[in-house]
Amino acid sequence: MGRPVAVAAIFLLPLLGHVWLEATAAQNGYRIRQLRSEIAALTKQNAHLDSQAAALRSPDRIERLATGRLGMRAPNGRELAAVAVSPQALWPSAPVVAAERSLWQRLAAVFQQQPASAQERGR
Amino acid sequence: MSRSRSGPHGGARAGIATFPRGRIRFVLVAWLVCLLALLGRVGYLQTARADDLRRIAQRQQVDVVPVPASRGRIYDRNGRVLATNVLADSAYAIPNAVLRPHDFANKVGPVLGVPPGEILRRLERGGYFVWLARHLPADVAGRLRALRLDGQLGFLAEQRRAYPNGVLAAHVLGFAGVDNQGLSGVELQYDRALRGSPGEAVLLRDAMGREIPEGRRLLRPATDGADLVLTIDEVVQHIAERELASAAKQARARGGSVIVMDVRTGGVLALANYPRYNPNRYETADPQTWRNRAIADAYEPGSTFKIVVVAAALDAGRIGEDTTLSCPGYLVVPGNHRIREAHGVAHGRVLPADIVRLSCNVGAALTGARLGPANLHRYARQMGFGSPTGIDLPGESPGILRPVREWSGSDVYTISFGQGIATTPLQLVTAVATMANGGRRVRPHVVSLIRDADGRVRRVIEPTPGPQVLKPSVARAMMEMMVRTVTDGTGTAAAIEGYAVAGKTGTAQKPNPAGGYLAGRFVSSFVGIVPADRPRLAILAMLDEPQGPYYGGVVAAPIFQRVASQTLWYLRVPPAPSTFGDRMDRGRQTSARD
Numbered sequence A: 001m002g003r004p005v006a007v008a009a010i011f012l013l014p015l016l017g018h019v020w021l022e023a024t025a026a027q028n029g030y031r032i033r034q035l036r037s038e039i040a041a042l043t044k045q046n047a048h049l050d051s052q053a054a055a056l057r058s059p060d061r062i063e064r065l066a067t068g069r070l071g072m073r074a075p076n077g078r079e080l081a082a083v084a085v086s087p088q089a090l091w092p093s094a095p096v097v098a099a100e101r102s103l104w105q106r107l108a109a110v111f112q113q114q115p116a117s118a119q120e121r122g123r
Numbered sequence B: 001m002s003r004s005r006s007g008p009h010g011g012a013r014a015g016i017a018t019f020p021r022g023r024i025r026f027v028l029v030a031w032l033v034c035l036l037a038l039l040g041r042v043g044y045l046q047t048a049r050a051d052d053l054r055r056i057a058q059r060q061q062v063d064v065v066p067v068p069a070s071r072g073r074i075y076d077r078n079g080r081v082l083a084t085n086v087l088a089d090s091a092y093a094i095p096n097a098v099l100r101p102h103d104f105a106n107k108v109g110p111v112l113g114v115p116p117g118e119i120l121r122r123l124e125r126g127g128y129f130v131w132l133a134r135h136l137p138a139d140v141a142g143r144l145r146a147l148r149l150d151g152q153l154g155f156l157a158e159q160r161r162a163y164p165n166g167v168l169a170a171h172v173l174g175f176a177g178v179d180n181q182g183l184s185g186v187e188l189q190y191d192r193a194l195r196g197s198p199g200e201a202v203l204l205r206d207a208m209g210r211e212i213p214e215g216r217r218l219l220r221p222a223t224d225g226a227d228l229v230l231t232i233d234e235v236v237q238h239i240a241e242r243e244l245a246s247a248a249k250q251a252r253a254r255g256g257s258v259i260v261m262d263v264r265t266g267g268v269l270a271l272a273n274y275p276r277y278n279p280n281r282y283e284t285a286d287p288q289t290w291r292n293r294a295i296a297d298a299y300e301p302g303s304t305f306k307i308v309v310v311a312a313a314l315d316a317g318r319i320g321e322d323t324t325l326s327c328p329g330y331l332v333v334p335g336n337h338r339i340r341e342a343h344g345v346a347h348g349r350v351l352p353a354d355i356v357r358l359s360c361n362v363g364a365a366l367t368g369a370r371l372g373p374a375n376l377h378r379y380a381r382q383m384g385f386g387s388p389t390g391i392d393l394p395g396e397s398p399g400i401l402r403p404v405r406e407w408s409g410s411d412v413y414t415i416s417f418g419q420g421i422a423t424t425p426l427q428l429v430t431a432v433a434t435m436a437n438g439g440r441r442v443r444p445h446v447v448s449l450i451r452d453a454d455g456r457v458r459r460v461i462e463p464t465p466g467p468q469v470l471k472p473s474v475a476r477a478m479m480e481m482m483v484r485t486v487t488d489g490t491g492t493a494a495a496i497e498g499y500a501v502a503g504k505t506g507t508a509q510k511p512n513p514a515g516g517y518l519a520g521r522f523v524s525s526f527v528g529i530v531p532a533d534r535p536r537l538a539i540l541a542m543l544d545e546p547q548g549p550y551y552g553g554v555v556a557a558p559i560f561q562r563v564a565s566q567t568l569w570y571l572r573v574p575p576a577p578s579t580f581g582d583r584m585d586r587g588r589q590t591s592a593r594d
Helices: A002-056 A059-069 A103-122 B010-018 B021-047 B050-061 B101-112 B116-123 B138-146 B185-189 B191-195 B234-251 B279-284 B302-315 B352-358 B361-371 B373-382 B411-416 B425-436 B472-488 B552-570 B581-593
Strands: B062-067 B081-093 B130-136 B153-162 B199-204 B217-220 B227-230 B255-262 B268-274 B325-327 B330-333 B337-340 B348-350 B440-442 B447-451 B457-460 B465-468 B502-511 B517-530 B537-544
Touching: A002 B081, A002 B153, A059 B234, B021 B050, B050 B062, B062 B217, B081 B101, B081 B116, B081 B138, B101 B116, B101 B130, B101 B138, B116 B130, B130 B138, B130 B153, B138 B153, B185 B191, B234 B255, B234 B268, B234 B537, B234 B552, B255 B425, B255 B552, B268 B552, B302 B352, B302 B361, B302 B373, B302 B411, B302 B425, B302 B472, B302 B502, B302 B517, B302 B552, B325 B361, B330 B361, B330 B411, B337 B361, B337 B411, B348 B352, B352 B361, B352 B472, B361 B373, B361 B411, B373 B411, B425 B440, B425 B472, B425 B517, B425 B537, B472 B502, B472 B517, B502 B552, B517 B552, B537 B552
Parallel strands: none
Antiparallel strands: B062 B199, B081 B130, B081 B153, B199 B217, B227 B447, B255 B268, B255 B537, B325 B348, B330 B337, B440 B465, B447 B457, B502 B517, B517 B537
C-alpha cells in the first residue's frame, strides 16, 4: 500500500509543483498586465493634467482673472519707475569686486587684521 | 466453457462471450484503419505541410507591432509649454463581429455625432478593423464604452497633440494631424526632428487573439522626438496678439500682423496674425485663417520703403545728409504719370531726414532717380527684398521685386515710395533691423534650441550674421531720421515716454488685379526700433484694410506704441535719455537754414 503511494507521490508531486508554478506565473502575468494598464491610465491622466496646468498658466487666462475678478489693470508709463539696483542688493552673496586700495588703506588693514587674528587664536 | 467463467460477475462475462467474434474483429480493424489514417494525416501535416502550417501559426500567434514614438514638445524661450501630447481614445469597429449592423449604427452614430448611414457604409467594408473616430474626448469615449458593445467595438489609446494656450502663437506653432504628422508652422518645418522614429515589438497571442501576458519582446526601441525651444516669448506673444486683435476689431480690418524681433540675434519674440484660429480644433476653422500672413502675404509697403531708398542713396554716395531736394507737391515722371503728395502739400526744399520724417513722396522719388534703377534694385536685394528671409517657417513668400529689365521708365520713381514692389511684413522688419544693427543683416528665426527627449542639447541655432549691407555711419544716420519721424513727423503716436523710438509710417493703397489701385482699400503699417540709441526690438504693426481712419501713423503706430511699451517693461529695459538729441538739434538747425 505504502509503496505505490510513494511511487505515485514521486511522479505526481513534481507535476503538481509544475502546475502550481505555471498557475502562479500566469497569475503574476495578469497582475503585471493590470499594473501596466494602470500605469498607462496614470500616464494618460498625467499628460492631461500637465496640459491643463499649462492652460491654467496661460497669460490670457491670468490677465482675464486679474482684470475681471481682481479688478487689476496694466500700469501706465507714469506709474512705472526704473530703479537702479546694485547687484549686491539683488544677490547679497555675490562676490564684491574690491576697489583699488591706497597704500595707507592697506597698511591700516594689516593692523586691523592682527587683533582679529589674535582673538581667533584665543578661542 | 461459458459456465466455468460465470461467478459473481458472470452476467457481464456472459455478454462479452455472446458478442460475435467477427464484429469485434471488424471494430478493431476499423479502429486500426482510423488510427492509421490519423497517423498518416499527422505524418502529412508534420512533413509535407510543415512549413506552410508553421507560417500560418506564426502569423496567428506572433505579431510584430509598432511601438509609437512620442512627438517632441515645443517650449517658449523661458521653458513654458506651447505644444505637448495627451493620450486620447480612438474607437474602431470589427465589422465581421457586428451581427446587427443597423442596430450597431443606430447606437454608435448618435454618440459620435456621425450619421448612422456613414457608420453602415464603413461596416460594409467588412474585415476585422475599421476606424470609427480618432482622438475622442473623454466623455464621448465613456458614453461609447457604456454601450457595452464588447467584441464589436474597441478602443486604442493614441497620442494627440495639444496646444494648452489655445490660439496663442498658432501661426508659429502650426498644427499636427491625426497621425501626429506636422501640417503647418514649426510642426511642419521641424517635423522630422519632432516625430522621432517608432520602434518594433513582437507579441504572442492566444487562440482567441488576445495578447499573452509577458509575451511581448522589444525588437527595436522607439526614439522619441526632439523637443524644440523657440525664440518666441509667451508673454510678448500674448501682448502682441492682444493689441493686434483689439486694434483690428476696432478698425474693422480684414487682417493684420505684428512682429517683434530681437535686433541683435534675429530671434522672433512674437509673431501675431489676425484673424486667429485654435490649433486644437484647426479642422473646424476657416483654412484662410491658417495662413501666416506675416511671412506668406506680400503687400505694397508704401512709405515704409522710403527708408530703404534713402539709406541706399546715402550708402551709395548719391546724396548726402545735407543734400536738399525740391518738393513742389507733385512730380511728373516718364509716361506722363503724376506723383502727388498725400495731402497735396508742397514740402519745399527737403533734406533726406525730411523725406523720412514727412514721408515726402516727391523727395523719395527724386532720391530713387538719383540712385538709379540698378542701384535701387541691388540695395533692395541686399536688404532682403525679392527673396525669402530664410526664416525657419514653411510657406514664406519672396515678395515681388521685378528684375530691372522689366521696369518701365516710371518704376524707379514709384518703387521709391513703395509702389510696384511687394514685401512681406517679415522682410520689412528685417530690413529695419539691419539699420538698427549697424547695417548688418540678421537672419530671422523662431527656433533657438533642439534637444532630445532626455534633455541633452542636440543643436543650438546661433544667430547667423548676414552681410554688411550699409555702412555703420549710414545705419546710424537712418536711425536718427527715424527718431525724428516719431518726435516731430508722421509717427508721433508711436512715441514712448522715456525711450527713444525710431520708426516709419506707411499707408499703401491696395493694387487692383485688373490694373490701377482699389479705392478706399489701404494697408496701414508702422515699423520701428526701440530703444533707438541701444536697439533691442524691431517691431512691425500692420493692418489690412482698416475702415475709417487708415493712415499708418493713426492706426498702426498706436499698436506699435502699446506693444513696444509693454514689452520693454516686461523685458526690464530701463528708460534712458536719448543720445540722439544733440545731432537731431543740429539737423533741425540745418533744415531751418535750407
